[in-house]
Amino acid sequence: MSMILSASVVRVRDGLPLSASTDYDQSTGMQECRKYFKMLSKKLSQLPDRCTLKTGQYNINFISSLGVSYMMLCTENYPNVLAFCFLDELQKEFITTYNMMKTNTAIRPYCFIEFDNFIQRTKQRYNNTRSLSTKMNLADMQTEIKLRPPYQISVSELGSANGFSHIPVGEYKGTGKISAAPHQRLEPVTLPGIVSFVLSLLCGALNLIRGFHAIESLIQNEGEDFSYVIAFFLGTAACLYQCYLFMYYTGWRNAKSFLTFGLICLCNMYLYELRNLWQLFFHVTVGAFSTLQIRLRQAQGKSPDYNV
Numbered sequence: 001m002s003m004i005l006s007a008s009v010v011r012v013r014d015g016l017p018l019s020a021s022t023d024y025d026q027s028t029g030m031q032e033c034r035k036y037f038k039m040l041s042k043k044l045s046q047l048p049d050r051c052t053l054k055t056g057q058y059n060i061n062f063i064s065s066l067g068v069s070y071m072m073l074c075t076e077n078y079p080n081v082l083a084f085c086f087l088d089e090l091q092k093e094f095i096t097t098y099n100m101m102k103t104n105t106a107i108r109p110y111c112f113i114e115f116d117n118f119i120q121r122t123k124q125r126y127n128n129t130r131s132l133s134t135k136m137n138l139a140d141m142q143t144e145i146k147l148r149p150p151y152q153i154s155v156s157e158l159g160s161a162n163g164f165s166h167i168p169v170g171e172y173k174g175t176g177k178i179s180a181a182p183h184q185r186l187e188p189v190t191l192p193g194i195v196s197f198v199l200s201l202l203c204g205a206l207n208l209i210r211g212f213h214a215i216e217s218l219i220q221n222e223g224e225d226f227s228y229v230i231a232f233f234l235g236t237a238a239c240l241y242q243c244y245l246f247m248y249y250t251g252w253r254n255a256k257s258f259l260t261f262g263l264i265c266l267c268n269m270y271l272y273e274l275r276n277l278w279q280l281f282f283h284v285t286v287g288a289f290s291t292l293q294i295r296l297r298q299a300q301g302k303s304p305d306y307n308v
Contacts, residue, residue, distance in 0.1 A: 002079070003127045004086060005058070007072040007119050008037065009094060009112065011103060012064050013298050015041035018106060019094075019115035021123060033058050033073050040153075044069045045299065050084070053153040061150065063087045067187065067298050068094065068103055081142045084150070086126045088141070093118055100187060104296050186249055186297050196293040197246055199286040204239030206283075207232045207267075210274075228274065235267040235283070242290045249299055257294040261287045 008020035015038075033055055040053065044064055053060040054076065061083045062071040070087045098112060106112070189197075211232030218226060238260050245257050264287035268280050275283075 002075050002077040004072055004074045004078065004083070004123050007070070007086070007090065007123060009090065009115065009119075010041045010044065010069045010071060011106065012044045012067050012069050015044060016106065017041070017109050018068070018103065019110060019112040019119065021116055021119045033060065036060055036155075037071060037073070040071065041069075047153070048151045050148070050150040051153055052080075052150045053155070055155055059083070061087060063091060065091055066095065066100060070094070080150075081145060082126055084145060085141050086122060089122055090119065093122075101190075101296070104187075104298060186247075186299060189297070190293075192289075193246065193293045193297055196286070196290040197243055200239045200242045200246075200290045203283050203286050204236045204243070207235035207239065211236060228271065231267045231270045235264060235271075238263045238267065239287070239290075242287070242294065245294050246290065246297060254295055257291045261291040 006021045009018045010016065011018055036053060036055060037060065040047075040060065040062065044062075047064075049064045051062055057076055058073055059076055059078065060071065060073050061080075062069050063084065064070075068091075070090045072083060072087055072090075074083055094112075094115060097115065097118075102112075211229055214229045214232055218229060241260050242257065242264075245253055245260070250256065265284055268275070268283050272280065
């Protein structure tokens with residue numbers, strides 16, 4: 001009998017499960033598929049936005065969009081077009097119900113467990129194809145899958161020692177070359193993000209001006225400490241680099257943002273004698289705020305483009 005067995009919603013960047021259907025089947029095959037679910041969850045950011053893994057009697061399908069992936073397990077004979085229609089329906093409901101800020105800042109597994117009710121209802125509808133109300137739109141999805149078929153992941157690739165490092169993602173059929181991580185697009189800019197960007201530029205400009213003043217003082221007074229000049233210009237560079245990290249995706253982006261914030265703190269500690277407490281508080285607070293916004297603005301999955 002062809003049917004959907006389970007489904008889950010997972011955050012792409014770290015594989016955190018956000019919601020999932022309740023599974024009652026404890027068979028050996030299902031236990032094995034749950035292992036594949038976990039392994040795939042850790043590699044979602046390295047994979048195309050639409051994939052299928054065939055595991056003998058079962059298929060695992062998933063789509064990713066806006067930093068969230070929607071995964072489902074079904075029997076091997078379940079129609080491919082219905083599987084991706086099901087995932088697309090989950091995606092649209094989840095995006096409508098929860099904003100990106102909530103999904104990006106979630107720290108507990110299954111913190112959107114109430115979404116399980118929608119998953120269960122939708123699963124029941126798709127397991128009863130006679131009463132399925134989306135038949136009139138299946139042709140659109142069928143065309144979409146023919147034009148851009150899902151990337152086929154093999155079990156051997158999944159179980160390799162190096163994970164998915166050798167999967168030819170760049171040759172994903174139907175999409176041409178897939179951009180490498182440094183060229184990924186980031187999520188849309190929010191108002192707090194714009195504020196942090198402007199404040200970082202302001203702090204960088206203030207450090208730059210003070211740096212030139214320190215150079216003038218150094219020229220006029222030979223006893224001045226040149227290390228203050230270095231501290232001001234390092235602070236400028238750190239602020240501008242925070243702006244760069246906020247605007248563009250790079251490898252180890254979060255780690256770089258924390259290191260940059262640490263440099264800002266060190267520079268302001270060294271400049272303690274030249275700045276009052278309010279100035280120090282302003283520069284450090286802006287650095288922390290910008291680091292938070294860099295952390296929240298993650299790589300963006302492909303926007304949904306099906307008409308189902």
